[in-house]
Amino acid sequence: MKLGFKIKSKKERFSVGIDLGTSSVKAVKLRFAKDTVELCNFILEPVGIEAREAIKKISQSFGIDTVNLGIGGPATVIRYVSFPRMSRDELKKAVKFEAQKHIPFSVAETSVDSYVLQPDLPDNKMLVLLAAAKKDFVNQRLKMAEEVGLKVNIIDVDSLALINAFNFNYPVSDTSEAKAIALLNIGAAVSSLNILENGIPRLSRDIHIGGNNFTHKIMDMLSLELKSAEEMKSNPDSAKDPKVATAIEAVLGNLGSELRSSFDFYESQSTSSVKKIFLSGGSSFYVSLQGMLVNLLGMEVEMWDPLKNFSFAQEIDQDKVKAVSGHLAVAIGLALR
Secondary structure, three states: OOOOOOOOOOOOEEEEEEEEOOOEEEEEEEEEOOOOEEEEEEEEEEOOOOHHHHHHHHHHHHOOOEEEEEEOOOOEEEEEEEEEOOOHHHHHHHHHHHHHHHOOOOHHHEEEEEEEEEEEEOOOEEEEEEEEEEHHHHHHHHHHHHHOOOEEEEEEEHHHHHHHHHHHHOOOOOOOOOOEEEEEEEOOOOEEEEEEEOOEEEEEEEEOOOHHHHHHHHHHHHOOOHHHHHHHHHOHHHHHOHHHHHHHHHHHHHHHHHHHHHHHHHHHHOOOOEEEEEEEOOOOOOOOHHHHHHHHHOOEEEEOOOOOOOEEOOOOOHHHHHHOHHHHHHHHHHHOO
């Protein structure tokens, strides 16, 4: 498991990350050179075909045989645990015994990995990230790739991929003051929240409120069909419709309550407080959502650019990819592995 990224190789190499979302498939192909990372290709399309076929289509389009895949949802969990200070080998052994205390799954049915975030806490402790996923879910993804002739380099939890992408584009500057920010990635079914303190993740959770909730609320309030409600949600002119604004605010109120409770929990465990939210995800683009969150939570909210520190291949339409870059954050984080 790797939460940072450094360009080590002098040779040119490629990496592909695939984010299989509930409403769309996102994939990016990166080229790593001596001192740059270049976006070579990308795919963003609605889920209209079976996931296996989507992966096959991507592999053919990108001309690759190895991929990095993301997993998320209720079959995965991330925990931040204080361990006695120990060596890496000792930690591997300890995790096998300690994991059951911290994850809601049977360890026998779970793949568990760990990463030391802070090795020098007071009282001879260290902060360790535990990531777990049900083996059946992991094996399904592996089998899916193998059936279309692909090798899987790594499988990563979506939230960790998102953190990788953010830290690559927004590295922490040296400062003695602890600063905490929140990454809010609003997907179709689930919004993922990650709180980072000086670039180090300290809290991760999934909130089961996403773009679908906004769409269904608009359907109910305006008596619309699904397609019409989706179009209205993404139409900038709809922000002027008071009924649409009321529908969005109703769902956003629930999301805001979940965010506040998460911030309160984090702040009860830390000397820092969350000062800013960075937004991403396919359902974060409703034209008034950013401003509504500012008013609701009383803090700065900013859309971040997952391609901020990348160069682009000549064949890439930069305007086109930048218009959808917020959708690609997880896929980019996966490809950076």
